[in-house]
Amino acid sequence: MPLDSCDFHQAALFFDFDGTLADIAPTPGQARARPRTLACLRELARRGAALAIVSGRSVESIDALLKPLRLAVAGVHGAQRRDGSGRLHRHRGPDLGAATAQVLAFCRDRPGLCCEIKPGALTLHYRQAPAQAAACRRLLRELAACDPGLACMPARMAVELLPRGVDKARAVSAFLDEPGFRGRLPLYFGDDLADEPAFACVQSRGGMGVKVGAGASVALARLASPAALRAGLVAWLRQRP
Numbered sequence: 001m002p003l004d005s006c007d008f009h010q011a012a013l014f015f016d017f018d019g020t021l022a023d024i025a026p027t028p029g030q031a032r033a034r035p036r037t038l039a040c041l042r043e044l045a046r047r048g049a050a051l052a053i054v055s056g057r058s059v060e061s062i063d064a065l066l067k068p069l070r071l072a073v074a075g076v077h078g079a080q081r082r083d084g085s086g087r088l089h090r091h092r093g094p095d096l097g098a099a100t101a102q103v104l105a106f107c108r109d110r111p112g113l114c115c116e117i118k119p120g121a122l123t124l125h126y127r128q129a130p131a132q133a134a135a136c137r138r139l140l141r142e143l144a145a146c147d148p149g150l151a152c153m154p155a156r157m158a159v160e161l162l163p164r165g166v167d168k169a170r171a172v173s174a175f176l177d178e179p180g181f182r183g184r185l186p187l188y189f190g191d192d193l194a195d196e197p198a199f200a201c202v203q204s205r206g207g208m209g210v211k212v213g214a215g216a217s218v219a220l221a222r223l224a225s226p227a228a229l230r231a232g233l234v235a236w237l238r239q240r241p
């Protein structure tokens with residue numbers, strides 16, 4: 001565990017949610033962090049650790065999943081960001097009304113697809129209809145090509161339409177420029193393609209990316225699963241009372 005040699009008063013901890021703190025669920029609405037994982041986050045917060053969630057979900061969705069804990073959060077890959085002092089920053093992207101209507105119409109005829117509408121972004125999930133992967137990616141690529149303010153990003157069994165210029169590395173950098181995070185050793189835990197820029201960001205600032213699960217990654221460390229991360233956090237908190 002990369003935490004073992006590190007005091008949490010010297011670390012800035014960044015966690016993705018799905019596939020990192022919580023196991024991947026059949027649909028995004030079913031994902032939950034285990035009670036022990038939530039207890040670790042609560043304990044880290046109680047002890048004054050610098051920590052933030054950096055997720056493709058909205059800030060509101062993360063708050064609902066961590067309730068009553070209210071942490072610093074980058075939502076929608078950083079299009080929304082609640083900083084360490086509780087202030088909310090929003091990236092103003094293009095209106096997605098027309099694109100959303102097209103995606104919803106596309107999903108109507110294709111059972112198993114799920115369009116998750118987020119503030120300023122959308123995610124088209126095909127976990128329940130993997131044969132639709134190529135068609136989903138093509139549709140969102142075409143929609144992004146119609147608007148220079150939009151970008152299409154592949155994800156785990158999903159594809160996303162986001163404001164251009166938004167990514168998790170920028171969100172992590174913004175946190176690291178804040179007084180509560182600045183000067184600490186940044187550690188970023190994530191499982192997906194969207195986490196790769198954040199791994200590179202923390203590593204360029206002397207920290208370490210920790211890839212959770214299988215797959216190629218630029219991260220310098222790896223944990224097998226959300227369960228392995230949970231076990232590592234429990235051990236770390238015990239070891240450093």
Ligand SMILES: [Mg+2]
Nearest residue numbers: 016018019192
């Ligand atoms: Mg994830």
